[in-house]
Every structure is written in C-alpha cells, then in structure tokens.
Amino acid sequence: LDPEAAREAEKYENPIPSRELILAHLADRGSPASREQLVEEFGLTTEDQLEALRRRLRAMERDAQLIYTRRGTYAPVDKLDLILGRIAGHRDGFGFLIPDDGSDDLFMSPAQMRLVFDGDRALARVSGLDRRGRREGVIVEVVSRAHESIVGRYFEEGGIGFVVPDNPKVQQEVLITPGRNGAAKVGQFVEVKITHWPTARFQPQGDIVEVVGNYMAPGMEIDVALRTYDIPHVWPEAVLKEAAKLKPEVEEKDKEKRIDLRHLPFVTIDGEDARDFDDAVYCEAKPGKLRLFSGGWKLFVAIADVSSYVKIGSALDNEA
Template sequence: MADWQSLDPEAAREAEKYENPIPSRELILQHLAERGSPASREQLVEEFGLTTEDQFEALRRRLGAMERDAQLIYTRRGTYAPVDKLDLILGRISGHRDGFGFLVPDDGSDDLFMSPAQMRLVFDGDRALARVSGLDRRGRREGVIVEVISRAHESIVGRYFEESGIGFVVPDNPKIQQEVLVTPGRNNGAKIGQFVEVKITHWPTPRFQPQGDVIEVVGNYMAPGMEIDVALRTYDIPHVWPEAVLKEAAKLKPEVEEKDKEHRVDLRHLPFVTIDGEDARDFDDAVYCEAKPGKLRLFSGGWKLYVAIADVS
C-alpha cells in the first residue's frame, strides 16, 4: 500500500500538518478492519510503505495516541487491534462501598457489573475497556477488565496504619476499597491513625496491591476541621481562589447587619434543638416547641411548633 495517500480520506489534512505525513487515524482503523487481524507496528510500516525514520517515529506516536484514546488496544502479542472490532466496551468505573462496582459505558448502554475481584484492579473514576463475560445471578451483564485507559487518581487520601511492620493507607473515599501499601521508608513520618496523602507509584495488578509513597501528612484524625481538609483532597474540590474572590469575601462582616434582617423573621432568641443525626456532616435542621396559654385555667391552649430548615434553595 505504498500509495496509501490516494486511499486516505484525510490525506490533505495530514499533508498540511506534517512535512512527512503518515496514514491518518481513519485510514489506520480502516486498514486494520479490512485486514481482518491485528497488526504489529513493524507490519503496519511495511504495509503502508513507510520508509523514513521520521515516519517510523510519527507512526509510533500516532499508535500510542490511538491506544490512549481507546481507538486501539495493544495486545499481549505486541499487535494493535481496533477496539470496536473486539466487542469491548469503553466506560468509567463506579465503585461501591461493598467492594463491587460497575462500568458505566460511554455509549449509554446498560452498566456492566464488576465483581470485587475485578474492582481490585481499578479505582473509582478510572476509565477502562471491558468485555462482557456473562450474566450474574441477578441477570445483569457482568464484565472483566481488559485494559485501564486512564487513571482518575494520582494520589489517595486516607488513614495510615501498620501491621507487622508494614504500612498501608485505608482510603477515606468509601468507593475505593483497596488498601494502598506504603513503600518501606516512605511513610514521611506518619503516625498510626493520621490522615495522609499517598502518591501511587505502582498500580494494582491481579497479583499485587497498589503501592505508593506518603507525600503529605494531612493531620490527626480528630483534629478540628480535618474532615474539610480530607474532603477537599478526596473529591478534588477547588479550594484555591483568585485574588479578586478573596478580596470580595474579606468584605463580608461576621455579624448580621440590620439591613439584612429586613423582610425576615428573627428567631435567634429561641432555643432550637437540631434534628440531624449525631453522624451528620452539618446541623442545619432544627425544631422548637412551646406551650400556648389556654383561655380557661383547666384547659391547655395547645402547642406551637417551630421548624427551622436552613436550606439555601
């Protein structure tokens, strides 16, 4: 196929962008589909008739980009195959606190159930390719991980523990059930029970747990405000603000001004009691009840119930 330019629907685009153009992604996918079997990079070089070192390197980079974008998969035999010809499903991993999870397909089809064994290979939020392996006991499609396309977390926040001299981190995110082993000598001085951030250095495999280095000791478990610091890191919540925003926030006064009370009923003098559970993240719902005087001495006037819901909506 030395005259691949005449067959490439994007040949003009490639010639405009590159001094030594190579086959476009579209032509590579078309060629592999018509070929009927996966091909190695060397085979593609020969079949497309590429001759220069620049073209060899450009093809290597293009195949790598197509693999990264889940257009191709690199097989164990060192060959490339189109993902859409292998009945593979691309999607995002959604973990569950009980250890199992799902692959949520990009194409909007039904989720694939992932067993706890499969979930030990990935973290919540990862993008992966999977194939349907059958149906589970509830009749749901069940899948197995073929390849992890991209990782959602470079680091994990959790509590540091040790057992038999081996350090490990238990993630705070309940959707991540794998403990991360800490590389010996890389606990950054963390003490047992403290919250830490561990950078992943070795991703999980069928035989090994994830491993990493502690890059920051966040603080003690019961320290005031610790749950906020942990949540910011665990869920990647933006917490660094532009200077203009900080200046605007600094203008706000800590006390309620008289003008803010207009058209509002002030109930701050009443001893409200929260109705939120003791494990609630915030306490913004409360009640207060008081007896109403009756017109007759022997009869109660009933009760008046105040319900305060601090809901911004």
C-alpha cells in the first residue's frame, strides 16, 4: 500500500505511486527496474498515468533520489552507496566532492575533474584512499550543472578556437564550434555557452555568445567577474519598461510637504559609473564678521525619496 495515497489522491485526478512507494518498491525488489517494468508492476494503464510516472521518475532523478543506469533502469541512490555533493575545483587541477550529508570530502583526481566544472552537483562512489589516506571518489553521474556558460579568453591554435576559463578552479579549455566564435579576436574576453559537456573522451564544446572586451581594457576585470560569478548585471525587460515610464520633471503633487531646493547647485556623491544617483551634497559659507573667520559652513545633504518612485511589489522593487 502507498503510505502517501491520500496525499496523491488530493493532488492528482489519476493518482500514481508516490516517491516513497517507488523507493520502497525498488528496495523490496532488490534490483533496478525500467520504466516499463514499473508501469507493469504498479498496474498503470492510462496515458495520463504513464506520462505522470515518466515525469516523476525524471524529477526523482533530478533530485538525486534515483539514478538512471546505463542499462536503462532506475535504482535508488542510497542503495548503491553513492554520495551526493557539490564539486569544488582547485587551480592545480584536482578537486573535491563536498557531500551533502556532512561526511568527509572525497578527493577527485584531475582525470575525474575533467568530467565536471567547479560548482556542479554530482553523485560519486568511493573508490579507495589516496596516498594521503583521504577518501577518493569517481564520478558516477552529474546531477546538475552550476553554469550554462563560461567566461574566459579566446585563443586559436592550428585553426581551432578555444577558450581558457578565467575562473582558476575550472581547468578545462572549451573548444569553440567552427564558425561560432562570434567574430572574437585572439586574446579577447568572451562568454561561451556550453553546447556539449565534457566526457571521458571529449573536451567541452560551446558557442561564443558575447565578446566581453579586450584583455587590458579599463574596468574589464569587473565585467569578467560579473559573468564569471553569475552576478546579475543585465536589467530585465520589465524593469526597463517601468523605468522608462518615470517622468524627468517633478510633478506638482510631489512637491507637497517638501521644500524645493533645486536652485542650489547640488553635486552628486555617487560614482560616475553608478547605476543610481540618489545622494548629493551642497555646502555654503555662513556669513561672519571677518572674511577669514566666517560663521562656519552650512552643509546640505540630499537623499532621494526612493519610495516616491519605486512602489512595493513593482518590477523595480523586486529587482532591487
């Protein structure tokens, strides 16, 4: 019996076995099962049930509850002595798998690290101990990729283009698909979208989607860092549309209960390349009896009332 049958009946018109039942069934079965075998063993008949089971198995595979074997069968991860964790690369080529369960890290040799990128999530199996007595592992399955694109410098050798990642923890050079170098010049920083992930036999491959700029260009290190570490740097379309609706002139209703100081020559204290200019200052001498000893200084500090323009729940507010 399905321990979560009531929950499944509430969620679906044609309920299918819960994740808990699928895992328990595979454990009792004692061997992996194909989707077709599970369909037969659970007595599923309708197209809706077959599609729902397919999606559930894919979701369980994505969440590292099941692994899809080379024989086309599903097996519970916890019954295969596999360890789920995050890959941490090292600039010297080796790396570690940091287990989700908090157990000791698994050392990953340079050969194993060629299958993954820093930050990927993977399932690994303990293969033994390395020379220093640390647990060593081998990659069984890459569960999810940390990055869809890589930033680095573009080079050519023997007519073949490739990108050397800027992130020192990523050691694999990415081969560029012929004709998809985005008109990049040798030495420039580019962003390459991965189209083929690395395997034991092949390097990763991708297409250049953006030429970031020249190696020594001012501010290039910032542009590269934004892309390397996936820091948001492109305004969403909804934000741009909302910002475009803001009027440059101050409306009469906005002047209510405020003192108009626009006649004073305020100077912004935000940097020249800032994305918002919301702080400004103005300073003037106070009159005194002697020219060299005035009555002091009067400093005006103006801070924008952002809430007057950015409303709670708006696209601008959500992006901020």
